[in-house]
Structure formats: C-alpha cells, structure tokens
Amino acid sequence: MRLVVFGAGYVGLVSGTGLSDLGHDVLVFDIDPEKIAKLSDGRVPIYEPGLADLIHRNQRSGRLQFRSAIPEPFDAADAYFIAVGTPPGADGAADLSAVMAAADTIAKVASKQAIVVVKSTVPVGTCDAVQARLASAKVPLEVVSNPEFLKEGDAVNDFFKPDRVVVGARSEEARQMLRDLYAPLQLSGERLVVTDPRSSELIKYASNxxxxxxxxxxxxxxxxxxxxxxxxxxxxxxxxxxxxxxxxxxxxxxxxxxxxxxxxxxxxxxxxxxxxxxxxxxxxxxxxxxxxxxxxxxxxxxxxxxxxxxxxxxxxxxxxxxxxxxxxxxxxxxxxxxxxxxxxxxxxxxxxxxxxxxxxxxxxxxxxxxxxxxxxxxxxxxxxxxxxxxxxxxxxxxxxxxxxxxxxxxxxxxxxxxxxxxxxxxxxxxxxxxxxxxxxxxxxxxxx
Missing domain, CATH: 3.40.50.720 (NAD(P)-binding Rossmann-like Domain)
Known part of the structure; x- marks a missing residue:
C-alpha cells in the first residue's frame, strides 16, 4: 500500500518506519522542516533502541521518505495516518489543534478514495469530528481509530509483536483494509480487536x-x-x-x-x-x-x-x-x-x-x-x-x-x-x- 503518516514524532516515526519495513511505501510528513532535513540525512532526533537502523534500512530501500510537503503519488495514498501530538491544555483536556490541522491538509491533497487512520491519543468523539472536518474533500474519506500502544524503550518490538491491534471502524471495507495492512503481524495468531471508533478511542485512555x-x-x-x-x-x-x-x-x-x-x-x-x-x-x-x-x-x-x-x-x-x-x-x-x-x-x-x-x-x-x-x-x-x-x-x-x-x-x-x-x-x-x-x-x- 501507499501510506502517508502525519507527524515525525515518537509515534509517527516508529509507526511509519514499521509500516515501511512490512513492505509498504511510506511518506512521513511533518511541518518542521529542520526535523525533516535531519531525518532525510539519516539523523534520528529521538533515542529508541533499534529505530535508527530500521529507518536507515528502509530509506536505502526507497520505501521510506520524509517530507514537509505531500507530492505525487502520495496525494493518491491508500491511507493517511494521523500521529501528531495531543498535549494537555490548562484544564488537562487534549489539545486537538494538530489533529485538525492534519485533517485539513488531507482534505486538500487527497485525490483518491482512502481511509484516514487516527493513531494519536484522542478523546471520545474525535474521529467523528475529524470525519466532519473532511467534508470538503474532493474524494470519499473514511475516518477510523487505530490507537498506538508503543512503550518507549521497547517500541520497535511492540510494533512488530503487539499484544493487540485495536481498530475502530464503521464500514466493513475499512475494517478489511486494516486487516490486510496488519496481516504480517498476525501470522502467529489473531491480534486484531475490532470495534467502533468511540470504543477504540476510549480503550487507549482506559488502558493507560x-x-x-x-x-x-x-x-x-x-x-x-x-x-x-x-x-x-x-x-x-x-x-x-x-x-x-x-x-x-x-x-x-x-x-x-x-x-x-x-x-x-x-x-x-x-x-x-x-x-x-x-x-x-x-x-x-x-x-x-x-x-x-x-x-x-x-x-x-x-x-x-x-x-x-x-x-x-x-x-x-x-x-x-x-x-x-x-x-x-x-x-x-x-x-x-x-x-x-x-x-x-x-x-x-x-x-x-x-x-x-x-x-x-x-x-x-x-x-x-x-x-x-x-x-x-x-x-x-x-x-x-x-x-x-x-x-x-x-x-x-x-x-x-x-x-x-x-x-x-x-x-x-x-x-x-x-x-x-x-x-x-x-x-x-x-x-x-x-x-x-x-x-x-x-x-x-x-x-x-
């Protein structure tokens, strides 16, 4: 598949690199040009065991690239992953401004029917809000929830050997697409927990x-x-x-x-x-x-x-x-x-x-x-x-x-x-x- 990951932070880097190592063509997008320049040059901004080697290997293969714009053919991606930060506000509530900014970008650039996968940790109802935000898109886009469960210090292992992969989607087409995407991680047994987006969003908060x-x-x-x-x-x-x-x-x-x-x-x-x-x-x-x-x-x-x-x-x-x-x-x-x-x-x-x-x-x-x-x-x-x-x-x-x-x-x-x-x-x-x-x-x- 052709995939775009929004956010070159902790979640986006590990997820995007892991997906490229499974054989997908991945573009990791970030609005910080300095971070993108470092990553494109092979300099990894965070320490996570095994991540740097994984990034370099997939960059050499041509399956992984880092950009501050979304060029062709990634405007026709099969899936767009939102993996941006959701820091707490003064009242402790999650700040969703980066999530919504990513949604606005997707609505502008997407030229082919696709799914929008929210990996960021977000409050219940965020996927519905993102779906509404995508109403101006030129093509059909379905929002699904797929929260990350990556432990810092063991994130690469967690990506490839997850306890579970939670998927919250409303259509069978979106569920099947994520089953296909994560099929290489299921060779030793079923790991997908399939539910609706709101339950998926709450699972992450409840777990932590x-x-x-x-x-x-x-x-x-x-x-x-x-x-x-x-x-x-x-x-x-x-x-x-x-x-x-x-x-x-x-x-x-x-x-x-x-x-x-x-x-x-x-x-x-x-x-x-x-x-x-x-x-x-x-x-x-x-x-x-x-x-x-x-x-x-x-x-x-x-x-x-x-x-x-x-x-x-x-x-x-x-x-x-x-x-x-x-x-x-x-x-x-x-x-x-x-x-x-x-x-x-x-x-x-x-x-x-x-x-x-x-x-x-x-x-x-x-x-x-x-x-x-x-x-x-x-x-x-x-x-x-x-x-x-x-x-x-x-x-x-x-x-x-x-x-x-x-x-x-x-x-x-x-x-x-x-x-x-x-x-x-x-x-x-x-x-x-x-x-x-x-x-x-x-x-x-x-x-x-």
Whole structure:
C-alpha cells in the first residue's frame, strides 16, 4: 500500500518506519522542516533502541521518505495516518489543534478514495469530528481509530509483536483494509480487536489509566510503609502472587512520567467532567503521583537535614530506561524542587543528558561519565533503573561523595529499590529506599 503518516514524532516515526519495513511505501510528513532535513540525512532526533537502523534500512530501500510537503503519488495514498501530538491544555483536556490541522491538509491533497487512520491519543468523539472536518474533500474519506500502544524503550518490538491491534471502524471495507495492512503481524495468531471508533478511542485512555492507577496505588502503599514500619518489598511480593492481581506494575518508585500516563490520566478526567461523569480514580491516581514526587523530595531533605547549600547527584534523568525522553520525568520534578531550595545539582544519564541540559541550562551540571557526577556531592539519588546503574562500585561512590556538614556519611537515595541496602551500608554509606523500614535495612534484598 501507499501510506502517508502525519507527524515525525515518537509515534509517527516508529509507526511509519514499521509500516515501511512490512513492505509498504511510506511518506512521513511533518511541518518542521529542520526535523525533516535531519531525518532525510539519516539523523534520528529521538533515542529508541533499534529505530535508527530500521529507518536507515528502509530509506536505502526507497520505501521510506520524509517530507514537509505531500507530492505525487502520495496525494493518491491508500491511507493517511494521523500521529501528531495531543498535549494537555490548562484544564488537562487534549489539545486537538494538530489533529485538525492534519485533517485539513488531507482534505486538500487527497485525490483518491482512502481511509484516514487516527493513531494519536484522542478523546471520545474525535474521529467523528475529524470525519466532519473532511467534508470538503474532493474524494470519499473514511475516518477510523487505530490507537498506538508503543512503550518507549521497547517500541520497535511492540510494533512488530503487539499484544493487540485495536481498530475502530464503521464500514466493513475499512475494517478489511486494516486487516490486510496488519496481516504480517498476525501470522502467529489473531491480534486484531475490532470495534467502533468511540470504543477504540476510549480503550487507549482506559488502558493507560489502569496502569497508572496500579503504579500510584503501590506508591501510596510505599508511603504507608514508611509511616508504619512495613516493607514495600514484602507487600509487593505478597500482593503480586495473587493470580487475580499479577506481578506487573507493582513496583514502588518516584512516580510515573513520560508523554503518555500523565497526559492521558488528566485527559480522561477532563473527558469525564465534560460528560458529567467524574473520573474519581483517575483523579486520585494523578494526585497520588504528584504527592509521590513531593515525598521523594522530602526523603532527600530528611536524609541530609535540609538541602540548602548541599550538592545532590542524580543518576537517571529520563522517565524510564532505554529512552531519552524527560517529559514529566521524576528527575525534572526533583531538580526543580532542589534548585528552589538552594541545592546544586550534578547529574548523569546514558541518553537523556543533552535534553536535560537543554531544559535547565546552566542551572545544573550534566556529566558524560556516571561517577563524575558524584564528585563532591553529599547524596546520590537514583531515579532511573538503567542497566549500567544496577551493580555499581559502592566503594568508588564512597570515595567520591562527601560527608554532610554534621559529619554524617553520604547517603544513597534509591528511588527504584534496585540496590541491596547491606552492600551500601558495608561501603560506609547510608541507604534510603522507597517504602523501606529503616530498622530492617541490613537483611533487605533489592526488589528487582
């Protein structure tokens, strides 16, 4: 098929490249000429394992190209994919201006009957609104919903081996076209979930909010563990072995971040308000996530007896491993709080350092090497569980960190609970985890 993908961001790049690797001719369109120039030159603006090689291979084959205009023969595409951003507005509702702008462009350029596939995460009813927007088109265009479920850090694998492919379409012709499009992904079994557009739109919000709720609940439990002397590691094991609950998304930490969970939870809450149906659980998940960020800051302050004039080192700036995305990352929230209270911040991340430096400028020091971020710091806070951080040299940490003003040992704040407290203590350092009772540190294993 001949396909056009609107948006050279995270979703558009992965989806467009994946579709070209399945044998389709794909043009990825974006209004940012600088981004298009970089991509055309083989420079990928985001870090995602395996994506750059996939892009280069399909560019060489001629199946994948990047443009800031839609030339022939792509004005006669079989399908137009809308994969642009839908950032939250002041009230948390999704901003659909980029979606509608893409629809306007499609209405002007389409010269052949086609389907318009909305991959962007959008509120219920958006496909209907896009359909109305296409009324001025010269040819018949049918809008269908096909939300993305790509995890940053594993998106290429998610595209080619999806748990499910959700399709919301009204006509059998559109459903069959998407079955044909995704047929190469179904060789090992049926993955298509076929429904109507409004249900498809809501499936995406419901999925992300369900996962965010699990994370926020366990983070609330971690705060309760601190107050009661219980251990979140034991609680997680006891809860997760219940087959009705399962073990995934039960790890306490610094809170969720990224481009999906924060935005989608708030958008679902806004959608509920619009229809007079309060989304109490979604609202609580968001509130608990914000509280967890404040709680982490309080842990750091308590461990150091205040942060004014102290130097804090951070390991992990991206919101999760295997990405350079710092949107809504715990590191961003913590850094802002530390700087406001008079601390200085030195940090490291295998991939996200440049983005962090761009955001904070001279306000923080970003190091190329992980241990260099520790020099002269009073504490190290681990925020992202990159593999290279999992088995560190604690003796080297102790050598580089400095005691507190009161002469106390430097502290490691393990916001992901990946280190064994006994290893930290043996090296002459203090340990602080999330949801860990101080009286039980000596024999507590890591939780990952």
């Amino acid at each position: 909010t369900m996962l965010a709720v699990r994370i926020s609940f366990m983070n609330e439990m971690s705060r309760l563990c601190h107050a009661t002397g219980a251990d979140i590691h034991s609680v997680r094991l006891g809860v997760g072995t219940d087959s009705r609950i399962g073990k995934k998304f039960l790890y306490a930490g610094p809170g969720y971040g990224g481009s999906c969970f924060p935005k989608d939870v708030q958008a679902l809450s806004a959608l509920g308000r619009e229809h007079g149906i309060p989304m109490r659980i979604a609202e609580a998940a968001h509130g608990a996530n914000e509280e967890q960020a404040r709680f982490l800051g309080q842990l750091v302050e308590a461990a150091l007896g205040g942060v004014m004039g102290k130097k804090i080192a951070l390991w992990g700036l991206a919101f999760k491993p295997e990405t350079d995305d710092i949107r809504e990352s715990p590191a961003v929230k913590l850094t802002k709080g530390l700087l406001e209270k008079g601390a200085t911040v030195s940090c490291h991340d295998p991939e996200a350092g440049a983005n962090f430096a761009k955001l904070f400028g001279a306000g923080v020091t970003v190091k190329e090497r992980d241990y260099d971020a520790l020099d002269g710091a009073h504490a190290l806070v681990l925020l992202t569980e990159w593999r290279s951080y999992r088995a560190p040299n604690f003796a080297e940490m102790e050598r580089r960190l400095v005691p507190t003003d009161a002469g106390g040992a430097p502290v490691l704040v393990d916001a992901r609970n990946i280190w064994r407290p006994s290893d930290v203590i043996r090296a002459g350092l203090r340990y602080q985890g999330i949801g860990v009772a101080a009286s039980r540190l000596a024999d507590r294993p890591s939780q990952r």
